[in-house]
Amino acid sequence: MDALRHLQSSTAGLLAQVDESLARWGAPEQHPVWPLLRRTGALPGDALAGLAGWSPEPWRQHATALRGHAEAVEAVGDDLDRLPSWEGRAGDAFAAARQRIGGDTVSWAARLRADAAFHEELADVLTAGRASVARELARVAGSAEAVALVTDVDLSAAGGESAFGPVPTVRAQAAATIAAALLAGVDTLLTELDELSARGPLVVETRVVAADIPSTATTLRVEL
Amino acid sequence: MTNELADRIGGLAAEVAGLVPVLDRTVPAPPSVDAPGRLSRLAGRVDDWQRAAWSGHVDTARRLDRELTELAHGVRAAGSTYRMTEQEQGGLV
Numbered sequence: 001m002d003a004l005r006h007l008q009s010s011t012a013g014l015l016a017q018v019d020e021s022l023a024r025w026g027a028p029e030q031h032p033v034w035p036l037l038r039r040t041g042a043l044p045g046d047a048l049a050g051l052a053g054w055s056p057e058p059w060r061q062h063a064t065a066l067r068g069h070a071e072a073v074e075a076v077g078d079d080l081d082r083l084p085s086w087e088g089r090a091g092d093a094f095a096a097a098r099q100r101i102g103g104d105t106v107s108w109a110a111r112l113r114a115d116a117a118f119h120e121e122l123a124d125v126l127t128a129g130r131a132s133v134a135r136e137l138a139r140v141a142g143s144a145e146a147v148a149l150v151t152d153v154d155l156s157a158a159g160g161e162s163a164f165g166p167v168p169t170v171r172a173q174a175a176a177t178i179a180a181a182l183l184a185g186v187d188t189l190l191t192e193l194d195e196l197s198a199r200g201p202l203v204v205e206t207r208v209v210a211a212d213i214p215s216t217a218t219t220l221r222v223e224l
Numbered sequence: 225m226t227n228e229l230a231d232r233i234g235g236l237a238a239e240v241a242g243l244v245p246v247l248d249r250t251v252p253a254p255p256s257v258d259a260p261g262r263l264s265r266l267a268g269r270v271d272d273w274q275r276a277a278w279s280g281h282v283d284t285a286r287r288l289d290r291e292l293t294e295l296a297h298g299v300r301a302a303g304s305t306y307r308m309t310e311q312e313q314g315g316l317v
Contacts, residue, residue: 041261050259054267058253062274065250069281072243076236076288083232090302097295101288108284115277122270190262197269201277 004134008052011141015045017149018175018182025168027176036183040190044182051133051186056123063123066116070109077105110203118201125196129189136185145174226303230296237292243285252278 008015022043027033040047080102085095140146149171252274257267 039262042259042263046259047261047263050257050263053259054255054257054263058255062250062252069243069247069250072239072246076239079232079236080292083229086226090298090305094295094299094302097291097298101291101295104284104288104291108281108288111277111284112281115281119274186263190266193266193270194262197266197273200273 002130002134004048004130004137005052007134007137007141008048011137012045014141014146014150014178015048018178019043019045021149021171021175022179025172025175027172027179028169031173031176031180033176033180033183036180036187039187040183042186044179044186047186048133048137048182051130051189054126054130056126056130059119059123059126063116063119066112066119070112070116073105073109073112077102077109080105107203111201114201114203118196121196122193125189125192129185129192133182133185133189136181140178140181143178145177148174149178226299226306230300230303233292233296233299237289237296240285240292241289244282244289247278247282247285251275 022033022037037043042050080098083098085091085098252271255267255271257264
């Protein structure tokens, strides 16, 4: 269990209170939580539960599998390159077909590697985002706002004295502050993932340049 | 020589064909994101992309297998033609 899963599970009560308060009392007008709620489309408790269950591991495993496929395809391309050629019309046709298929293996392997790298990028962004949200969750879990929501004690009451049963506006303010802190992290992560998803994988095309190097392939001369 | 070459190309075709079941075993798992709003939409979009990319790789494997198989047949046919020509010319088969 990673930090976010652990924290999300142990702060489920607080998160439920935040969601309940936002749903019941709303948030102060002009509070920064409003645009964050609109952008993420979820209450913090729901957003964090979803994020906690979204593991980057399947992406990493898929990246490893794709790299394995790329190696297999490159090996086929290399073997194709090493096949002997021969002279004559049929030999020319074979050489042309081999070059075309060889080019296909090169571009396929490049796409497989690009997809693998893209999966790693997605996994890295998700891992970093989850860690950042986990840190924020740990911070707000020990905040005065959290105490106010969970214990119904307002630590910010006048004179530093605790007052039981904070009025709805105090609860709403506390919930909104916690929600804004958490949703800001979620929003940042989703924006990064959105941008990455819109960009897609970066395929590095390897151009095959004809070099003045004698071919290692043997030539079969067929006398007719 | 051409028969051996055709066999080697056929072997490469078999290797590529063998990638299809391997790709099938590594089909991307659907994301387990249970959340409303943008998080869920984003996970769905990445999943759609993954499946489209995976499907493209499977199609490429099948096409490459077909092309290599056809190339092997072509080389075999060329070899037969050479041998027939040699026979007609009284050469060694």
